[in-house]
Amino acid sequence: MNTGKMKHLLFLSIVATACAGAITTVHASGQTTGMQQQESVQPGSDTWITTKVKADLLATKDISGLEIKVETVNGVVTLSGDVDSQAEADKAVAVTQGIKGVSRVDNRLVVRGNR
Numbered sequence: 001m002n003t004g005k006m007k008h009l010l011f012l013s014i015v016a017t018a019c020a021g022a023i024t025t026v027h028a029s030g031q032t033t034g035m036q037q038q039e040s041v042q043p044g045s046d047t048w049i050t051t052k053v054k055a056d057l058l059a060t061k062d063i064s065g066l067e068i069k070v071e072t073v074n075g076v077v078t079l080s081g082d083v084d085s086q087a088e089a090d091k092a093v094a095v096t097q098g099i100k101g102v103s104r105v106d107n108r109l110v111v112r113g114n115r
Contacts, residue, residue: 014055046072049101053077056095063092068109070096075103083109 050072058065068081077096083089089109096105 014051014058045101046074049075049077049099052099053079053096053102056099057092060091060095063088063095068092072102075101076106077102077104078106078108080108081110082112084112086111 050070053070053072054065054068057063057068057070064083067083068079071078071080077099079092079096083092089107089111092109093105093107096102
């Protein structure tokens with residue numbers, strides 16, 4: 001994959017993640033449609049953390065960042081989705097733990113061969 005295409009995908013992912021975080025913030029603020037939501041006391045920080053985690057995962061070699069879903073509530077980051085190996089899952093958790101504001105990582109990543 002060429003560098004220009006990778007940068008474009010990274011940018012689109014960051015924008016999509018930021019939009020998803022904003023939607024989650026609106027729902028967590030009580031404007032839900034009957035769905036039960038876990039409320040965050042720091043929605044702005046959570047959105048920033050989610051965006052930063054997603055961007056770092058996309059920029060890290062040997063991590064398929066497009067396959068990993070990132071959600072943050074009160075500094076607790078949940079990683080979910082499919083990865084190719086346990087090493088990839090461990091690396092994703094390590095990258096996430098290194099981000100300022102992350103209090104804990106809930107690793108729900110599934111190694112494709114271990115289903």
